[in-house]
Amino acid sequence: MKTTQPPRTVHRPATGRSPALDLRSLQKTHGKGRQAVTALHGIDHAIPSGSFTAVMGPSGSGKSTLLHCAAGLERPTSGSVTLAGQELSGLSERQLTLLRRDRIGFVFQDFHLVPALSVAANVALPLRLAGRRPDPHRLEELLSNVGLLDKRNRRPAELSGGQQQRAALARALVTHPEVVFADEPTGALDRASGRDVLKLLRDAVDDLGTTVVMVTHDPQAAAWADEVLVLADGRLVDRLTGPDVSAETIAARMAALGV
Amino acid sequence: MFFLVLGTLRTRLWQYAGVLVVVVMSAALVTTLTTVLDRVHRVSAEGGAENAAGSLLGLVGGTSGLTAWLLVVNTMSLVVQQRRREIGALRTIGATSRQLRLEIVGEALAISLAGAAAGSGLGLAAAGPALTWLIRNGVLEPGPTSGLSLPGFTAGVLCTTGIAVLAAWAATNGPMRISPIAALRESEVERRTMPTGRAVGALVMLGLAWAAWDWYGRRSGPHEAINGTMALCLLLILGAWLLLPLLVRPIAALSTLPGRLLSRYSGTLAAANSAAATRRVAAMAGPVLIAAGLSAILLCGNSVSRQTDSRPTVVSASPQTTAPTTAPEKANKPTPAETRQQQAQADTRQERNAVGLRILMLPLITFSAIGILNTLLLATRRRRQEFATLRLTGSTRGQLLRMLGWESAAVALTGLSAATAVVTISLAGLASRLPLPPPDLLPLLPWGQLAQVALGCAALGLLGVLIPGVLVLRVHPSQVARAE
Numbered sequence: 001m002k003t004t005q006p007p008r009t010v011h012r013p014a015t016g017r018s019p020a021l022d023l024r025s026l027q028k029t030h031g032k033g034r035q036a037v038t039a040l041h042g043i044d045h046a047i048p049s050g051s052f053t054a055v056m057g058p059s060g061s062g063k064s065t066l067l068h069c070a071a072g073l074e075r076p077t078s079g080s081v082t083l084a085g086q087e088l089s090g091l092s093e094r095q096l097t098l099l100r101r102d103r104i105g106f107v108f109q110d111f112h113l114v115p116a117l118s119v120a121a122n123v124a125l126p127l128r129l130a131g132r133r134p135d136p137h138r139l140e141e142l143l144s145n146v147g148l149l150d151k152r153n154r155r156p157a158e159l160s161g162g163q164q165q166r167a168a169l170a171r172a173l174v175t176h177p178e179v180v181f182a183d184e185p186t187g188a189l190d191r192a193s194g195r196d197v198l199k200l201l202r203d204a205v206d207d208l209g210t211t212v213v214m215v216t217h218d219p220q221a222a223a224w225a226d227e228v229l230v231l232a233d234g235r236l237v238d239r240l241t242g243p244d245v246s247a248e249t250i251a252a253r254m255a256a257l258g259v
Numbered sequence: 260m261f262f263l264v265l266g267t268l269r270t271r272l273w274q275y276a277g278v279l280v281v282v283v284m285s286a287a288l289v290t291t292l293t294t295v296l297d298r299v300h301r302v303s304a305e306g307g308a309e310n311a312a313g314s315l316l317g318l319v320g321g322t323s324g325l326t327a328w329l330l331v332v333n334t335m336s337l338v339v340q341q342r343r344r345e346i347g348a349l350r351t352i353g354a355t356s357r358q359l360r361l362e363i364v365g366e367a368l369a370i371s372l373a374g375a376a377a378g379s380g381l382g383l384a385a386a387g388p389a390l391t392w393l394i395r396n397g398v399l400e401p402g403p404t405s406g407l408s409l410p411g412f413t414a415g416v417l418c419t420t421g422i423a424v425l426a427a428w429a430a431t432n433g434p435m436r437i438s439p440i441a442a443l444r445e446s447e448v449e450r451r452t453m454p455t456g457r458a459v460g461a462l463v464m465l466g467l468a469w470a471a472w473d474w475y476g477r478r479s480g481p482h483e484a485i486n487g488t489m490a491l492c493l494l495l496i497l498g499a500w501l502l503l504p505l506l507v508r509p510i511a512a513l514s515t516l517p518g519r520l521l522s523r524y525s526g527t528l529a530a531a532n533s534a535a536a537t538r539r540v541a542a543m544a545g546p547v548l549i550a551a552g553l554s555a556i557l558l559c560g561n562s563v564s565r566q567t568d569s570r571p572t573v574v575s576a577s578p579q580t581t582a583p584t585t586a587p588e589k590a591n592k593p594t595p596a597e598t599r600q601q602q603a604q605a606d607t608r609q610e611r612n613a614v615g616l617r618i619l620m621l622p623l624i625t626f627s628a629i630g631i632l633n634t635l636l637l638a639t640r641r642r643r644q645e646f647a648t649l650r651l652t653g654s655t656r657g658q659l660l661r662m663l664g665w666e667s668a669a670v671a672l673t674g675l676s677a678a679t680a681v682v683t684i685s686l687a688g689l690a691s692r693l694p695l696p697p698p699d700l701l702p703l704l705p706w707g708q709l710a711q712v713a714l715g716c717a718a719l720g721l722l723g724v725l726i727p728g729v730l731v732l733r734v735h736p737s738q739v740a741r742a743e
Contacts (some may be wrong), residue, residue: 073351073440094355101353112348112443116270121262128262129354155270168718171352 019046020179020211021070025079028065028234039065041234042079047180047227049084050209052202054222056250057231058257063215064183066231071104071181072096078107084178101130105172105210107201109184111164113156113171119143120152123170146200162172162193169200171212180197180204182214186221198224219250232257264365266582274341275370277334277633281626282374282419283381285327288622290382290415291389292320294408295399297389302402313585322557323622325493326549328629329500330421331367333545335430337637339363340539346434347442356435364427368591370414370666371423379415383407432456450706452504454538464498472688484692485560492556492685499677502550503541507673518665525658529650540670543638543724547674547716548681550627554712555682557623562705564565628719635723639663643731660725667724671717 026043027035039062057062068074070081072088081088081156084103084151091099100106113122123142143149146166148159156164165185172180182201186194202224204210214225222228223246230238230253238253268275339346346359385407394401433454434442468491475487511533518526533540646659654662690700 068440073438097350097355099349100351106351108348108443110344112344112351114266114345114349116267117263118266121266125263125349126352129349129352129358 008190009026015259018049020049020051020084021047021213022082023047023066023079024082025072026066026069026076026081027078028062028069028074029077030065038071039234040076043047043234043236045229045236045239047211047213049211050205051227052205052212052225054216054225054228055213055215055231056217056219056222056228056254058254061231062234063231065234067181067183067213071106071179072099097108101126102175103178105175105177105180107165107172107180107182107197109187111156111161111168113164113167115156118153118155119148119159119167122156122167123174125171126175130175139174142170142174145203147196148169160193162196163187165193165197166200169197169204173204173208176208177210179211179213182212184216185214185252186216186218194221219247219254222250223247229256230257261365263362264369267362268366268369272294274338275334275366277629277637278331278338278423279370279374280369280629280633281327281330281334282371282423283378284622284626284629285323285422286375286378286415286419287382287385288323289320289333289418290379290411291386293414294383294386294411295390295393295403297408297410298386298403298406299399302404315692319622322493322553323626324418324422326553326623326626326630327419328426329497329549330546330626330633331423332429332638333542333630333634335427336542337634338642339430340542341433341637341641343437343442347437347439350439350442350729360428360435363431364424367423367427368420370612371420374423375416375419378419379412382415383412386411440562450523453502453506457501457504460499461498462499464494468494468498469585476692481564481693482699484689487692488685488689489556489560491688492527492552492681495681495684496549496552496678499552499681500545503544503548503673503677504537506677507537507540507544507669510673510676511540511669514669515665517667518661522661522665522690524654525661526665529662529669532662533666533669538635539638540666543635543720544674544677546627546630546634547671547720548677550624550631550659550719551675551712551716552624552681554627555678555709558705558708558712559682559686563693563703566703566715629715631716631719633721635667635720636727639724639727640731646728646731650732659732661730663724663728664721667721670724671720674720675713675716 018148021043023043026040027038028040029038031037043066055066057063065074069076070083072081072083072091075089083099086099086103088096088099113119113160114125117125120139120143121128124139127134140149143152146169148163148167150168151159151163156167165188169185172182180201185197185201198221201212203215205212205226212225214221216222225245226241228238228240228245228250229236230240237257240249240253265571302438349359350356386408390399390403390405393399393404433456458510471490471494472487475483478487511530515526515530518529520526649659686700686704693700
């Protein structure tokens with residue numbers, strides 16, 4: 001997917017704020033014995049609250065594993081993950097589930113909306129799962145922000161890919177999460193739809209103060225972030241901030257890695 | 260979770276169509292049986308007739324209930340597998356395993372309550388004609404009259420709902436333990452052929468089979484030997500059903516060998532598909548095993564009991580496995596008049612056995628046919644995207660249908676092989692306990708009927724794969740790919 005270059009003025013400095021996500025000596029090994037593969041080799045990094053971070057790297061570099069460990073979907077082999085002041089390693093599976101429900105939002109490449117539910121019901125789902133009644137005004141506002149108010153009663157199969165992804169983004173934001181994790185959110189979209197989704201993610205950071213961590217292969221998409229982390233072979237090999245966060249620079253760095 | 264249950268049921272009712280049909284039929288059957296028993300109970304002063312009716316109808320209800328439970332578990336497992344990615348997404352955004360389990364059990368409860376109410380209504384309506392038929396055929400003594408029965412209706416609704424809820428609970432046991440990320444990876448290859456719970460369940464069933472066989476072994480007489488064989492076979496079928504994933508790979512390799520030799524592309528693909536999806540093939544072969552195994556052992560049991568009944572000096576008791584009898588269990592040096600009387604009684608018993616067998620076989624065969632077709636239809640339909648990919652990469656419809664044909668051969672052969680093994684073990688056990696050496700037992704078996712059962716199951720298996728396959732392949736592959 002190719003998106004147009006985002007406006008440079010929206011970038012904020014990615015330092016000087018309390019970390020929303022703190023990764024310390026994060027290591028993850030899949031499998032055991034001879035079949036063991038180390039996906040992450042001791043990652044140390046803090047992501048400030050209210051920032052937009054893109055994670056890039058070649059296939060197999062550990063991007064998705066980093067995202068899964070940071071979101072409490074996978075347990076690291078060693079090291080620690082602290083999300084909004086909460087250390088994840090000591091939490092049970094149920095506590096992790098509740099943490100994801102209340103404090104984390106997810107956006108996937110394949111949208112993963114529930115096909116049986118309408119757009120509005122899909123967006124309200126995390127609140128319903130928590131036993132809370134969604135505020136109709138809040139729901140309306142959210143659907144309006146993502147441009148789906150007139151499609152609130154449609155089912156996912158009746159929407160385009162871009163519309164489905166915007167519905168998924170509204171679902172991710174409905175609980176006012178501290179961190180939104182997005183795994184290739186524009187990977188299955190055309191240029192215009194991808195740009196809409198990236199703008200909404202950017203707005204969530206700028207207007208709502210949400211922290212966004214996005215895995216992407218696309219330098220154009222990564223250019224919407226405040227900070228770009230580059231992974232290779234499970235190691236953090238580069239970090240771009242400020243004026244370096246442009247599609248050209250990112251593409252050049254990735255090319256240097258042989259991607 | 261009520262809104263999620265309602266939303267899912269509204270849009271995916273077709274997934275539950277098979278469960279609904281089995282539930283309606285089970286409820287109708289249980290209600291009919293309980294109503295008949297209730298009516299017999301009302302006129303029976305001493306309980307002899309009631310016991311006789313209870314013995315037969317209990318066996319019909321038990322066998323059919325077990326079959327219904329296995330079929331609903333099988334269908335629910337496929338429904339849960341089909342929603343694997345949705346379950347993964349819901350767990351990722353914060354649904355707990357308990358919430359998701361309640362959702363699926365709630366769906367099963369809603370479907371089964373609707374189906375059970377309708378089925379029990381049908382059962383009440385059918386109880387009168389059933390009672391008349393049973394009396395006319397001499398299975399029940401004259402006396403009971405038809406009429407409504409509250410216990411019958413209640414038993415129908417409660418038993419069937421219970422069966423469906425327990426089946427849904429059992430089917431959701433494994434999938435909820437998978438991590439959300441693993442569930443999201445649709446294409447993830449099955450890593451473990453046998454989950455620990457399934458292996459433990461199989462061992463428990465084999466242990467129970469041994470215990471039941473041992474228990475019946477301490478009692479003498481052909482009646483107990485046949486009863487023991489039935490119990491052994493039922494438990495072995497359950498054990499084999501759980502062990503099926505282990506059998507799939509070697510049997511699939513064998514059964515697709517002709518395919519690999521005759522049509523290299525489709526045969527090789529069928530072999531690879533069957534070997535890579537052992538649990539799916541096991542789920543498809545399960546109803547074949549149940550149908551073939553139960554039908555075969557009932558036919559063999561009936562045939563052996565008929566033959567042993569016609570030898571009054573050898574057999575002293577009528578087997579109650581396939582039909583009740585009130586005949587005295589004595590055979591002390593009969594006079595010619597007594598011999599004629601015994602012969603007449605034996606003839607009556609044979610007639611009743613035949614009626615009893617028909618009562619047993621009808622629901623069993625119907626359930627099994629529905630189970631086989633429904634399971635295969637669900638399993639084949641969910642592979643639409645795989646078929647679309649193969650079509651887009653150049654496979655012709657004919658090649659894919661041939662591939663499905665070889666795959667259905669693997670499914671039918673897996674189910675039939677397991678059924679053959681179970682029935683052979685059970686009959687070997689029976690031969691060891693009857694005063695008949697195994698060579699004498701073999702001619703007593705109804706080979707023609709057994710061949711019909713095997714052919715029927717194989718034909719249902721083939722149709723169950725090919726019909727949905729033809730329907731899916733009629734759609735243009737690009738449309739299928741977009742729809743997913």
